[in-house]
Amino acid sequence: MGNPSSINKPKSYGSEELDKMIYKLRSTDDPKRRYEYILWLAKNLPSIPEELMNKAIKVQGCISQVYILGELKGGRLKWQGYSDALITKGLLAFLIKGLNDLTPIEMNSIDIAFIEATGLKGSLTPSRANGFLNILLTMKTQAQNLINNS
Numbered sequence: 001m002g003n004p005s006s007i008n009k010p011k012s013y014g015s016e017e018l019d020k021m022i023y024k025l026r027s028t029d030d031p032k033r034r035y036e037y038i039l040w041l042a043k044n045l046p047s048i049p050e051e052l053m054n055k056a057i058k059v060q061g062c063i064s065q066v067y068i069l070g071e072l073k074g075g076r077l078k079w080q081g082y083s084d085a086l087i088t089k090g091l092l093a094f095l096i097k098g099l100n101d102l103t104p105i106e107m108n109s110i111d112i113a114f115i116e117a118t119g120l121k122g123s124l125t126p127s128r129a130n131g132f133l134n135i136l137l138t139m140k141t142q143a144q145n146l147i148n149n150s
Contacts, residue, residue, distance in 0.1 A: 013114035014106060018098030022117050031123040038090035038120070045093035048080040057142075061134040063127050064088045068096075068135060070142040076101045077143060081135075091120075091132045099139060107143035112136060 012019050025034050052069055059066040064085035070077050079096040083089035099107060115121060115136070121129055 011117070013117065014110040015098055015102055017100070018110070018114060021094060021098050022114055025118045025120065034118075034120055034123060035087070038094060039086060040090075041093035041097065042083075042086050042090035045081065045089060045096065048082040052080070053082060059131070059135050059138045062088065062131040064131070066092060066131065066135060068092065068138055068142070070139060070146065072104070072146045075103055077104060077107055077146070079139065087124075087128060088131055091128070092135055094118075095132075095135055095139060102143075104143040104147045108140055108147075110136075110140070 013022065025037060028034060048067055048069060053067045057067045057069045059068055062083075064083055066081070066083045066088060068079065068081040070079050072078075077100065079100050081092045081096055083092050099110065102110075112133070115129075115132060120132075124132065
């Protein structure tokens with residue numbers, strides 16, 4: 001049966017903030033409510049300075065223009081990003097909020113199964129779902145590069 005104290009404990013995907021947001025999304029079966037939360041995140045994402053938007057931080061494989069920049073400050077990742085499409089910007093904001101302040105090693109051990117756990121996949125077009133994954137993979141690559149260059 002397992003440990004009784006873990007019965008009601010939600011699965012952790014490697015980030016406490018990410019787990020909280022997944023729990024929030026999973027607390028409703030209404031796809032419209034999930035989209036509203038993603039749009040709210042988009043509206044609250046600070047913009048990345050335009051001079052930082054370049055080919056090196058552009059997310060490949062996204063239909064919209066998406067930029068993600070990870071910097072190491074005090075051994076922790078600080079993320080900034082931009083997207084020209086509102087839903088994609090919300091997905092970007094979700095990842096930035098959920099994965100901010102992790103160490104690069106913690107970032108690279110994030111369980112990508114969290115994407116399925118959000119409950120968003122069924123509501124996203126295949127290109128948006130693919131873009132969501134590409135943003136995450138770009139973040140993981142940047143985190144790995146920061147480890148290699150330090």
